[in-house]
Amino acid sequence: MQLIYQCPKCDAPNIEVVSSETRQLACSSQDWTREITSADIEDDRPKRCLCCGNEDLWRQKDFPQGLGLLMVVTGGTLSTIAWAYVEPIWALGILLVFAAIDMILYAVMNDVLVCYRCRARHRKANIHDDHPRFNLELNERYRQEEIRLADHQKSS
Numbered sequence: 001m002q003l004i005y006q007c008p009k010c011d012a013p014n015i016e017v018v019s020s021e022t023r024q025l026a027c028s029s030q031d032w033t034r035e036i037t038s039a040d041i042e043d044d045r046p047k048r049c050l051c052c053g054n055e056d057l058w059r060q061k062d063f064p065q066g067l068g069l070l071m072v073v074t075g076g077t078l079s080t081i082a083w084a085y086v087e088p089i090w091a092l093g094i095l096l097v098f099a100a101i102d103m104i105l106y107a108v109m110n111d112v113l114v115c116y117r118c119r120a121r122h123r124k125a126n127i128h129d130d131h132p133r134f135n136l137e138l139n140e141r142y143r144q145e146e147i148r149l150a151d152h153q154k155s156s
């Protein structure tokens, strides 16, 4: 599988190919490493976050960040332009085409597991279809934890 994560130390973005033979993750700036054991990976699937060891991961479509938004904005803009030039059929058609592309992309995209705590993305893994999807409540708990941690660091 492929792991995309932000180094906990220097925040550098890293992409690493990880298999069950991988024993260590290392930041490209060489300021951080983490051991990988059989407790982390099973059958090409992460049992917990490979970057921070957190056990809560959510499953979502591996839609490149920004592309979805770009599509919506582009479709909307083109449609508005067509509308302004009094071509309602075109305006509607453009929206439908973009909606269709969006749906096709969504159908062919693979799933990715994202860590609630550090947002590491585990791609191309052998993900079970019944792995839980994003949970707002759980996410809120992690957000609060992060705020508490930041406050704690500030006051100490």
Ligand SMILES: [Zn+2]
Pocket (backbone or CB within 6 Å): 007, 008, 009, 010, 011, 012, 027, 028, 029, 030, 031, 032
């Ligand atoms: Zn680093």
Ligand SMILES: [Zn+2]
Pocket (backbone or CB within 6 Å): 049, 050, 051, 052, 053, 054, 115, 116, 117, 118, 119, 120
């Ligand atoms: Zn994590």
